[in-house]
Amino acid sequence: GNSVTQMEGPVTLSEEAFLTINCTYTATGYPSLFWYVQYPGEGLQLLLKATKADDKGSNKGFEATYRKETTSFHLEKGSVQVSDSAVYFCALKYGGATNKLIFGTGTLLAVQP
């Protein structure tokens, strides 16, 4: 079946460090892929998305490229800030006219000054 696997956290980095959070997926067909972020005390927010192979989603300095050959959608940022501390969720939508998403388990990022 369809599933999403994320690297386990927590990920602890110093400010201005490079960030990678790995995400791989299993799906039939051609899913759309998403990264959602949850800041402390808030609901999930869409961070970025990619709808087809080789697409790159980007927002707020974060990027992720839809790699069909490796079934991956790794999240990267060149220089993290303390304000990026949050839980990051990778998700896929497996076609159809819905927003039924399958989420990964989430990765907690803690950025220290």
Add this chain to the structure above:
Amino acid sequence: GAGVSQSPRYKVTKRGQDVALRCDPISGHVSLYWYRQALGQGPEFLTYFNYEAQQDKSGLPNDRFSAERPEGSISTLTIQRTEQRDSAMYRCASSLETIPGSPLHFGNGTRLTVT
């Protein structure tokens, strides 16, 4: 309001009681989704509506769970005869259109604890 509003924010109930969780979506949003998130896990789909019509309830765990959206705006998720395994964060989300890929806007959730 500016965002998706859920109430109550926290709910503690005794096993066997019924609970009703409310979601007030962003004004004008057509689609409304319910997700459940266990501790340390990602959200899991429960059910969704377009306007007042329930389109898919395949994620509801059993017949103790039901949801309605009678006027195409506010939605209520009801859990009857609660059990301890129902304890989780219940998240509501809405999107502007029924077009696939319309971004979901999530509320802050209702933390349900069944004792």
